[in-house]
Amino acid sequence: MPTSERFPTAHLLNANERFFLIDCGEGTQIQLRRFKIRLGKINNIFISHMHGDHIFGLFGLISSFCLLGRTSKLHIYGPVMLEELLLDHLKYFQNDLTFQIVTHTFQNRRSALIYQDKNIEVRTIPLLHRVPTCGFLFKEKKAPKNIKKEMVEKYKIPIKDIIRIKDGSDFVNADGTIIPNDELTLPAYKIRSYAFCSDTAYDEKVIEHVKSVDILYHETTFAHNDAELAAETTHSTTKQAADIARNAGVGKLLIGHFSSRYKNYDFFEQEAREVFENSVAVKDGDVFSVPKTREENK
Numbered sequence: 004m005p006t007s008e009r010f011p012t013a014h015l016l017n018a019n020e021r022f023f024l025i026d027c028g029e030g031t032q033i034q035l036r037r038f039k040i041r042l043g044k045i046n047n048i049f050i051s052h053m054h055g056d057h058i059f060g061l062f063g064l065i066s067s068f069c070l071l072g073r074t075s076k077l078h079i080y081g082p083v084m085l086e087e088l089l090l091d092h093l094k095y096f097q098n099d100l101t102f103q104i105v106t107h108t109f110q111n112r113r114s115a116l117i118y119q120d121k122n123i124e125v126r127t128i129p130l131l132h133r134v135p136t137c138g139f140l141f142k143e144k145k146a147p148k149n150i151k152k153e154m155v156e157k158y159k160i161p162i163k164d165i166i167r168i169k170d171g172s173d174f175v176n177a178d179g180t181i182i183p184n185d186e187l188t189l190p191a192y193k194i195r196s197y198a199f200c201s202d203t204a205y206d207e208k209v210i211e212h213v214k215s216v217d218i219l220y221h222e223t224t225f226a227h228n229d230a231e232l233a234a235e236t237t238h239s240t241t242k243q244a245a246d247i248a249r250n251a252g253v254g255k256l257l258i259g260h261f262s263s264r265y266k267n268y269d270f271f272e273q274e275a276r277e278v279f280e281n282s283v284a285v286k287d288g289d290v291f292s293v294p295k296t297r298e299e300n301k
């Protein structure tokens with residue numbers, strides 16, 4: 004349930020200034036405005052499942068896009084039923100749409116590649132919930148190495164050799180001298196990744212999908228003591244989420260989606276940290292970054 008401090012689920016991922024909205028609970032557009040996000044920068048929305056706390060905000064957001072005179076396409080990714088729901092909604096409330104909505108639906112039985120561009124790809128993560136639900140794994144593609152400008156000049160490297168060098172080849176000079184690749188290039192950037200898992204019962208199968216991600220978000224609706232309730236309602240507890248994070252060897256665990264049955268939320272982070280030290284209970288508006296770093300030269 005929304006409270007005055009906590010809105011239902013919505014995450015915004017900024018990947019090299021490309022904005023991806025992940026789930027869109029009630030009031031998401033208000034929060035986007037509060038945190039100074041330009042609505043027009045959002046072209047791709049991912050919906051994990053058809054529960055109100057993850058989708059009620061979508062209709063208001065579409066309406067605002069229209070009022071703002073949006074013309075660019077909006078891509079929405081979600082479970083199969085999403086298409087029918089959207090068509091009905093648009094028929095009653097939005098027959099004056101100023102832009103095209105392109106829906107991309109997916110099954111939740113196995114992981115699938117649902118989005119890719121030059122820099123990033125998005126795969127679904129099948130989850131265990133009362134209705135078909137998928138999380139999402141956002142992962143950068145491997146970028147080629149950067150060639151050092153001064154080396155191009157020093158060895159007079161012709162353009163035709165540059166692509167091969169960026170892919171890791173050495174350079175052979177006119178007199179037959181081999182210039183090793185490491186001398187010519189800066190190492191490639193490390194691939195960064197973010198996994199979003201909401202909502203789900205404890206499911207060890209998730210581990211393989213989120214192996215070594217930089218940041219994992221995993222719902223923790225319940226306290227460790229309420230594991231039975233979590234299982235009944237197909238949600239997770241603090242320690243279960245932390246267990247997934249530990250076994251997958253992730254960099255950082257973010258937890259959220261706390262049940263409104265609890266009076267305070269302080270214990271969530273403490274419980275998760277007992278299993279996985281780098282756990283953070285998120286608050287609305289929190290921002291987490293993964294710095295861009297280069298791999299070590301071998």
Ligand SMILES: [Zn+2]
Nearest residue numbers: 052054132202
């Ligand atoms: Zn749900």
Ligand SMILES: [Zn+2]
Nearest residue numbers: 054056057202
């Ligand atoms: Zn939920």
